Amino acid sequence: MTTPNPHRPWAGLFRLAVAAGALLALSGCASVFLVDNQVQSYARWADRPTPSGAATPIPQAPQVYRFDRLPSQQDQRAGAGQDALEKLAAISLAKVGWTQAAAGVTPPWTVEVSGNTLRLPRAPWESPFDSYWGGGFGPGFGFPGRDYVVTGSGQIVYAPLFLRMETPYYQREVSLVIRHAASGRVVYETRAAHDGRWNSSNPLWTAMLDAALRDFPAPPAGLRQVNIEVPR
Numbered sequence: 001m002t003t004p005n006p007h008r009p010w011a012g013l014f015r016l017a018v019a020a021g022a023l024l025a026l027s028g029c030a031s032v033f034l035v036d037n038q039v040q041s042y043a044r045w046a047d048r049p050t051p052s053g054a055a056t057p058i059p060q061a062p063q064v065y066r067f068d069r070l071p072s073q074q075d076q077r078a079g080a081g082q083d084a085l086e087k088l089a090a091i092s093l094a095k096v097g098w099t100q101a102a103a104g105v106t107p108p109w110t111v112e113v114s115g116n117t118l119r120l121p122r123a124p125w126e127s128p129f130d131s132y133w134g135g136g137f138g139p140g141f142g143f144p145g146r147d148y149v150v151t152g153s154g155q156i157v158y159a160p161l162f163l164r165m166e167t168p169y170y171q172r173e174v175s176l177v178i179r180h181a182a183s184g185r186v187v188y189e190t191r192a193a194h195d196g197r198w199n200s201s202n203p204l205w206t207a208m209l210d211a212a213l214r215d216f217p218a219p220p221a222g223l224r225q226v227n228i229e230v231p232r
Contacts, residue, residue, distance in 0.1 A: 061097020
């Protein structure tokens, strides 16, 4: 029988945490993560009159469009990211029956898509004193509000502020604005916002774009939550 080492009070906990993490990783291979979005949409189809002066009904799929860009989105530094975002938006728009116009075709609609990310060092509700880097190997257990940690070997060591470990938290938003191409009038606007720790990825942005286009082209009024499940 192995005698517990009195100088390593956290060793057993560390081994247990590692084992639990391994089981969680194995069980999560086929799981999904939830992208919860706050969505708000505005439809103004009736604001676009026909040549006869009558209001235009809500357009039914299929429809064709072209992407339009703001001057800031045409900047060379932003071009690659905007290209990638528009490719994902085209996939989401195709799901609701809207496709990009072929070369030489003048479409009735233009679509402007934008995405923004704000990276925070921690979640808004977390204290900057909650998390630390411990010295040596193994996890570190911090004393909230103090610059000391208990390391995996059981030692109490000084850990100044710059050694504290923080897990980034991201606030993201996507928006789509649809205009009548001939007049430039905005006929549809929608945006989806999501907060979380997930790193940027195509599936994440696609989930947000799909959420923004939920109930298109006749969305309900007001802010609503749209959850999208994404395979891990």
